[in-house]
Amino acid sequence: MTTTSTVPGRPAAPPRSQGLRDRVRRRGLTRSVTDAGFYTTAAALTVLFLGPLVWSAWASISGPRATGGTGGIGTNNYVRLIEYGAGLERYVWNTTVVTALTVVGTLFVSVLGGYALARFQFPGKNLLFIGALAILMVPHPTILVPLYTMLNWVGMQNSLVSVALVLVMFQLPFGLFMMRNAFEGIPRELEEAALLDGCSNLGALRRILLRAVTPAMVTVGMFAFLAAWNEFLTPLIFLTDGRNFTLPIALVSLRSGELGTVDLGALQAGIVVTAIPCLLMFILLQRHYVRGFTAGSVRG
Amino acid sequence: MASSTVAAARVGPASRGPARRARREATSGLLFALPAILFVVILFVVPLVLAAWMSLNDWPLIGSPAFNAPDNYVAISENQLFLSSIWFTIKYTAIVTVIFLVISLALALLVQSTRPGIGFFRTAFLLPAAVGLASSALLFYALYNNEYGPLGDMLRGLGLVEGNADFLSSSEAAFRSTVAMVTWRFAGFYMIIMLTGLQAIPVEVYEASRMDGASWWQTLRSITLPLLKPTILLVLVLSVTGSLLAFEPFYILTQGGPSNSTVTMVIAMFREAFTLFDLGSAAAIAMVLLVALVGINVAQLYLLRDKDPK
Structure with missing residues (x-):
């Protein structure tokens, strides 16, 4: 950020190192006290943040409805979940289709578009960027109602592909912004060499630049994954046939219950099944995600 | 713009004349941006315009719409x-x-x-x-x-x-x-x-x-x-x-x-x-x-x- 360099009173080097030494000495006295305070607070907050997740996992395998009344742990909740509605595997499949299409589509459109925005002058360039950012400003429901009508016109209602296409559009502001910044961060010399060797623009992009923007692609892909896997409003509006439901929609209709009884045990099992891919991906890719995010926002 | 340095570094018959180079660059750029442009126009701009038009019509879920402006907006004040x-x-x-x-x-x-x-x-x-x-x-x-x-x-x-x-x-x-x-x-x-x-x-x-x-x-x-x-x-x-x-x-x-x-x-x-x-x-x-x-x-x-x- 440029403003930070103009902060008045920025000290010269010698007092700074002295300050550091002072701080180290002072820390020696108070360190154990502040550390204890820090770890106590952080541990208490960890319980608050992780508690619900741990409870959900535990509740899905314990209790009379999970074990059939035998005590200990059991998988009955999962068995009932698998048999619910059109079948768990159907819902997992639908969600996977929507998510895969959304991630691939978002990456394809954002990488090409980001490359175009970062490296080329073409008519309508600014219009495209503003148009994509405007997607952020417009409430999703505002365009979902007319989109629902449009999809009916072309016979694409109740389709997982339609849901994915719309989700790609919702991901575009973030995707284009991240990818444009990533491409701008690459020195031009990298592709100039390839272009001189007779590579086409597309060849340079494919062979050289993609490797350099991989961290940003991981970030964009992960955001698209989380958004698509968990999206609720779009499939709720578009999908009318129960066989096409994605996991979040299926879970909410499971919660709505049959004949007034709600199977909270099967619901916990469903929450666990829905959450585990997201949590795994989140933890595995966290390093990339935080780095890509930091780079994007600082440069923005 | 800085992107001209890429073109300038390129030698050979293709880079004859700045106008031609700019045109080539515009074409490449448009081609790369085309998917994004299609998504923004078809799935965002068109629905947005349609939303504005729908708001001026009596538009049932099933059946044909009929122009009734500004009834829908008036109805908001009674909703x-x-x-x-x-x-x-x-x-x-x-x-x-x-x-x-x-x-x-x-x-x-x-x-x-x-x-x-x-x-x-x-x-x-x-x-x-x-x-x-x-x-x-x-x-x-x-x-x-x-x-x-x-x-x-x-x-x-x-x-x-x-x-x-x-x-x-x-x-x-x-x-x-x-x-x-x-x-x-x-x-x-x-x-x-x-x-x-x-x-x-x-x-x-x-x-x-x-x-x-x-x-x-x-x-x-x-x-x-x-x-x-x-x-x-x-x-x-x-x-x-x-x-x-x-x-x-x-x-x-x-x-x-x-x-x-x-x-x-x-x-x-x-x-x-x-x-x-x-x-x-x-x-x-x-x-x-x-x-x-x-x-x-x-x-x-x-x-x-x-x-x-x-």
Whole structure:
């Protein structure tokens, strides 16, 4: 950020190192006290943040409805979940289709578009960027109602592909912004060499630049994954046939219950099944995600 | 533009004449941008225009539309459900935004240090953000269930309530319970944004303020917060936009109840479209939402702009 360099009173080097030494000495006295305070607070907050997740996992395998009344742990909740509605595997499949299409589509459109925005002058360039950012400003429901009508016109209602296409559009502001910044961060010399060797623009992009923007692609892909896997409003509006439901929609209709009884045990099992891919991906890719995010926002 | 350096570096017959080069560049650029342009135009611009047109028509879910402007907009002023949802949504947005700002900043300051194990705590606070909003709402729905969830027992154990705890059965409790759920789900996400901003502040600035003998509180107020302003603004805009358009938390957790006391503007619009099958009125509400949202965001950016540009 440029403003930070103009902060008045920025000290010269010698007092700074002295300050550091002072701080180290002072820390020696108070360190154990502040550390204890820090770890106590952080541990208490960890319980608050992780508690619900741990409870959900535990509740899905314990209790009379999970074990059939035998005590200990059991998988009955999962068995009932698998048999619910059109079948768990159907819902997992639908969600996977929507998510895969959304991630691939978002990456394809954002990488090409980001490359175009970062490296080329073409008519309508600014219009495209503003148009994509405007997607952020417009409430999703505002365009979902007319989109629902449009999809009916072309016979694409109740389709997982339609849901994915719309989700790609919702991901575009973030995707284009991240990818444009990533491409701008690459020195031009990298592709100039390839272009001189007779590579086409597309060849340079494919062979050289993609490797350099991989961290940003991981970030964009992960955001698209989380958004698509968990999206609720779009499939709720578009999908009318129960066989096409994605996991979040299926879970909410499971919660709505049959004949007034709600199977909270099967619901916990469903929450666990829905959450585990997201949590795994989140933890595995966290390093990339935080780095890509930091780079994007600082440069923005 | 800098991109001309690429073309200039290229030699050979293809680079004859700047006009031709510019044309080639424009063509390549357009080709690369084409998928993005198609998505923005077909799935965003066209629906937006159609929404405006639908709002001027009597547009049933099934059957042919008929022009009836401005009936749909007039009907909004008599739509009690929507009118009461406006105040409710604004109240929710104001409260949740203040909570997000304070908690995310506090969390970011807490995990800013480089103590051992700090990565674990950051991940722990951030993890709920990976769980979908719908799943979170369902998870808390079960937590708040007095027979099934543990929260009621815990509150009774602490002596805070007697008998059944009230989580979702009165409108105040339903509101509080939803705010708690949303805070759990989003605090870590906003914490990471705040942390990014905090880490962009150079260490020298803090050293200088410590040299001047500033206390922790003084440093926070006169150094950290002013330098963090762009980040705070980002959190503010994201939170206000997201909360004004809140749907899942109330649709799933409270189902708009008890007796429609927690209906947000988007839920009201959704009911208009898919319970009452009146797409024209829903589009009119959508247009009002759009104008309000753009207006609020512009106002926020204007009010909080840098008044003394450096």
